[in-house]
Amino acid sequence: AQSVAQPEDQVNVAEGNPLTVKCTYSVSGNPYLFWYVQYPNRGLQFLLKYITGDNLVKGSYGFEAEFNKSQTSFHLKKPSALVSDSALYFCAVRDMTDYKLSFGAGTTVTVRA
Amino acid sequence: GAVVSQHPSRVICKSGTSVKIECRSLDFQATTMFWYRQFPKQSLMLMATSNEGSKATYEQGVEKDKFLINHASLTLSTLTVTSAHPEDSSFYICSARLRETMNTEAFFGQGTRLTVV
Numbered sequence: 735a736q737s738v739a740q741p742e743d744q745v746n747v748a749e750g751n752p753l754t755v756k757c758t759y760s761v762s763g764n765p766y767l768f769w770y771v772q773y774p775n776r777g778l779q780f781l782l783k784y785i786t787g788d789n790l791v792k793g794s795y796g797f798e799a800e801f802n803k804s805q806t807s808f809h810l811k812k813p814s815a816l817v818s819d820s821a822l823y824f825c826a827v828r829d830m831t832d833y834k835l836s837f838g839a840g841t842t843v844t845v846r847a
Numbered sequence: 848g849a850v851v852s853q854h855p856s857r858v859i860c861k862s863g864t865s866v867k868i869e870c871r872s873l874d875f876q877a878t879t880m881f882w883y884r885q886f887p888k889q890s891l892m893l894m895a896t897s898n899e900g901s902k903a904t905y906e907q908g909v910e911k912d913k914f915l916i917n918h919a920s921l922t923l924s925t926l927t928v929t930s931a932h933p934e935d936s937s938f939y940i941c942s943a944r945l946r947e948t949m950n951t952e953a954f955f956g957q958g959t960r961l962t963v964v
Contacts, residue, residue: 768952777853777940777955778891824890833879833944835953837890 736761738827740838747845753815755841757808757825767808768826768835769799778824784808795819815845849875851943853956860931860963868926868959870941876921877943881953882914885938897924931963 737760747753759765766785770778782793789801799810808825825838850873860866870880878899883891895916896904903916913935915927924943928935938960942953 770955775856775938775958775960777851777957778942780952780954783952834881834893834896839890840888842888 736765736827736829736832736836738825738836738838740823740825740841742841743839744842744844747815747843749817749845749847750814753810753812753819753843753845755810755823755825755843757810757838758806759808759825759827760806761827761829763829763831765808766828766830767799767801768828769793769797769808769810770824770826772822772824772840781810781823815843817845817847819843820845849873849943849954851941851954851956853941853959855959856957857960858962860961862932862963863930865927865929866931866961868928868939868941868961870924870926870943870956872922872943872954875943877924878921880918880924880941880943882916882924882926883940883942885940885958887938891940894926899924928961931961933963936961936963 739758768783769781772778781797782791784791784801792798797812823841826835828835852871852873854869880897882894884894885891893906894909897916897918899918905911918924938958940958942955944953
């Protein structure tokens, strides 16, 4: 079985400050990890993924994430947050043998001006 | 990235009627599509996996007779909510994969807000 935990329901930061959204995962084999963002009443937009290779993954809109195998974490980061980054963020995991994605509960990010 | 189009974006229907939601891959072929349901401020729950040319695979607890899925072509999957009731009101989202390889991300439709009155 595979699962994802996003320990924070909400993250609040000031514009220009660093943003971190936490994610830990559990899979039986090697993980495929993803971050998606959702704006109100919209579908999910893909931000970035980790499949293999460098532990630091760079994605869309200035976001990056670091894969840490020993801590089974895949935290999303952005060095300088924008008000437009305010949205709902989902971490997702899949193992190598299954097409199905397991999503975390989501973290609402609010960036104040 | 690839585009997945979902229609309609919003629908209001009367209790007891059926509603069809379409999910199209616009610039690629998708042999597999996924249907999710999302409650307010909650995560996505996988309802079923839609396979082109064969029967859908439903997750445990999802009524296959209530949520009919048809994947008649490589670019279209439909979800029909039959005899809808207010408790079926939710946000439904589809997704598709660009290629049938394990390391590709899924692309999502815009979602459909269903309200049953």
